[in-house]
Amino acid sequence: MNTDTRETIMAAAKPMVQAHGYSGLSFREIAKTVGVKSASIHYHFPAKGDLGAALARRYTDDAAAAFEAIAARTADPAKRLHAYTDGFRLALENGNRMCLCGILAAEHDDLPDAVKAEVVRFGDVNVAWVAKVLSEAGVKDAEARALAIFAAIGGAQLAARSRGDITVYDGIVESYRAAGLIPA
Amino acid sequence: MNTDTRETIMAAAKPMVQAHGYSGLSFREIAKTVGVKSASIHYHFPAKGDLGAALARRYTDDAAAAFEAIAARTADPAKRLHAYTDGFRLALENGNRMCLCGILAAEHDDLPDAVKAEVVRFGDVNVAWVAKVLSEAGVKDAEARALAIFAAIGGAQLAARSRGDITVYDGIVESYRAAGLIPA
DNA sequence: ACCTGAACACCGTTCAAGT
DNA sequence: ACCTGAACACCGTTCAAGT
Numbered sequence: 001m002n003t004d005t006r007e008t009i010m011a012a013a014k015p016m017v018q019a020h021g022y023s024g025l026s027f028r029e030i031a032k033t034v035g036v037k038s039a040s041i042h043y044h045f046p047a048k049g050d051l052g053a054a055l056a057r058r059y060t061d062d063a064a065a066a067f068e069a070i071a072a073r074t075a076d077p078a079k080r081l082h083a084y085t086d087g088f089r090l091a092l093e094n095g096n097r098m099c100l101c102g103i104l105a106a107e108h109d110d111l112p113d114a115v116k117a118e119v120v121r122f123g124d125v126n127v128a129w130v131a132k133v134l135s136e137a138g139v140k141d142a143e144a145r146a147l148a149i150f151a152a153i154g155g156a157q158l159a160a161r162s163r164g165d166i167t168v169y170d171g172i173v174e175s176y177r178a179a180g181l182i183p184a
Numbered sequence: 185m186n187t188d189t190r191e192t193i194m195a196a197a198k199p200m201v202q203a204h205g206y207s208g209l210s211f212r213e214i215a216k217t218v219g220v221k222s223a224s225i226h227y228h229f230p231a232k233g234d235l236g237a238a239l240a241r242r243y244t245d246d247a248a249a250a251f252e253a254i255a256a257r258t259a260d261p262a263k264r265l266h267a268y269t270d271g272f273r274l275a276l277e278n279g280n281r282m283c284l285c286g287i288l289a290a291e292h293d294d295l296p297d298a299v300k301a302e303v304v305r306f307g308d309v310n311v312a313w314v315a316k317v318l319s320e321a322g323v324k325d326a327e328a329r330a331l332a333i334f335a336a337i338g339g340a341q342l343a344a345r346s347r348g349d350i351t352v353y354d355g356i357v358e359s360y361r362a363a364g365l366i367p368a
Numbered sequence: 369a370c371c372t373g374a375a376c377a378c379c380g381t382t383c384a385a386g387t
Numbered sequence: 388a389c390c391t392g393a394a395c396a397c398c399g400t401t402c403a404a405g406t
Contacts, residue, residue: 005370019293023207027399038399040371048399098290105346106282106290109203119346141362147343147352148336148359155339159331162289162303168331175332178325180364189389211380222380224390232380372405379398386391 006044008034014055018097022052022107022115049112052104056118059100060125063087067129077137081149081182084130085173088153092166102154126150137183149182190228192218198239202281206236206291206299233296236288240302243284244309247271251313261321265333265366268314269357272337276350286338310334321367329365336360 012033017025027048031038045051070083091097101122104111111119131146139145153173160169177184196217201209211232215222229235254267275281285306288295295303315330323329337357344353361368 021205021207021291021294023205024291024294026397028397036370037372039373039401042400043370046400096292101346102342103290105342106287107205107208108280108345108348110205110208116346123343123346141359144355144359145363148340148356148363151339151343151356152332152336152360152365153339154342155335155337156332158286158289158338158342159307159335161292162285162300162307164292171328172332172335175325175328176336176365179329179332181336181360210378212378220389221391223382223392226381227389230381370406372403374402374404376401377399380396382395383393384391385393387389 005034005036005040009041009044009051010055010058013051014059014100015094015097017052017055018091018100018103019095021103022048023110025052047112049114052112053114053118056101056104056115056122060118060122063122064125064129067125071129071133077133078184080133081130084133085153085182088157089166089169092157092160092169096161096164096166098157098161099154102157105154106158123147123150134183139183145181149176152176152181189218189220189224193225193228193235194239194242197235198243198284199278199281201236201239202275202284202287203279205287206232207294209236231296233298236296237298237302240285240288240299240306244302244306247306248309248313251309255313255317261317262368264317265314268317269337269366272341273350273353276341276344276353280345280348280350282341282345283338286341289338290342307331307334318367323367333360333366336365 009030012030013025016029027038027041030041045054066087070080074080088099091099101119104115104119108116127143127146127150130149131142134145135142156169156172159172160166176182193214196214197209200213211222211225214225229238250271254264258264272283275283285303288299288303292300311327311330311334314333315326318329319326340353340356343356344350360366
């Protein structure tokens with residue numbers, strides 16, 4: 001039951017993208033970790049964009065599954081949103097990394113179209129879920145507010161990462177709640 | 185009165201970083217634009233980090249000057265903050281680019297220390313100015329709120345850039361005001 | 369079916385050499 | 388003082404060749 005090489009490649013590449021971005025993702029580095037030659041990666045992912053798109057697609061699917069799990073665990077909107085913001089905290093906990101699609105968003109101009117499309121889909125999935133939570137809580141303009149919360153969380157992650165200090169993330173998110181952006 | 189080569193290099197490099205980031209900044213591309221060979225860039229900026237730090241330093245200084253100009257133009261906190269969020273809108277207007285220090289923040293792990301330090305200073309200058317505006321407006325926890333606003337604006341820029349749609353930025357910022365994050 | 373070595377045009381960097 | 392050509396080790400990609 002040896003592990004699928006394709007899976008091993010994706011597992012090695014994911015944290016690399018979260019730390020160094022798409023442009024910083026190196027086939028030769030992945031190859032070293034996986035134990036193959038860099039040319040072999042191209043057998044599983046013809047071009048770098050194919051790997052990037054596969055990573056972003058799975059990241060979004062995993063997020064969607066996590067959202068469902070949160071919704072199943074609690075019906076309280078405030079608690080659901082706490083679990084939501086905690087989810088983005090995880091990346092920072094894991095070696096000051098970023099949300100995979102967050103760092104990809106910054107690299108927009110250098111992304112193949114397939115990767116760009118997955119980044120947009122990640123946003124759509126996030127906004128749709130947050131909007132549902134908000135509207136169930138009776139928040140007006142739930143869709144617009146959800147997009148604002150999604151964007152704000154990405155910004156909090158960016159600010160915390162630039163200082164290499166996860167407490168910066170916590171403080172910013174707390175301010176979002178105190179100011180009324182995120183229902184508390 | 186021929187233009188200083190060092191200045192020409194910085195002028196060429198700035199929009200490149202705002203579009204492609206630090207890692208996407210190419211000495212050979214700069215050289216083509218400036219009309220010299222890539223090796224010549226190293227005469228003015230020994231390493232890429234020296235150029236990156238110089239760009240971030242000037243970007244911060246320019247921002248500080250712009251903040252002073254805003255404060256001199258109007259005393260109304262809401263108007264000052266409108267001018268502030270408009271400032272970040274400019275980068276998006278200019279070819280869907282990002283705040284130079286915003287895109288650098290995403291690349292934190294691959295930045296030389298001198299560049300990292302300038303990115304942090306940009307944040308400090310922003311937060312200090314916004315905090316002053318907020319405290320004059322009687323907002324409590326002005327420092328924390330200023331950091332939250334700064335982060336949120338960065339996130340709005342990131343979200344808008346990922347969709348290549350400046351109206352996304354406008355909508356998010358409007359939501360920030362509607363929710364009470366930014367005094368309106 | 370899966371992997372590799374070698375080549376290609378890119379990259380930042382270095383340095384001896386030019387003017 | 389300022390610039391350059393050539394070399395170095397990197398990069399993604401391609402492809403003929405292996406098993």
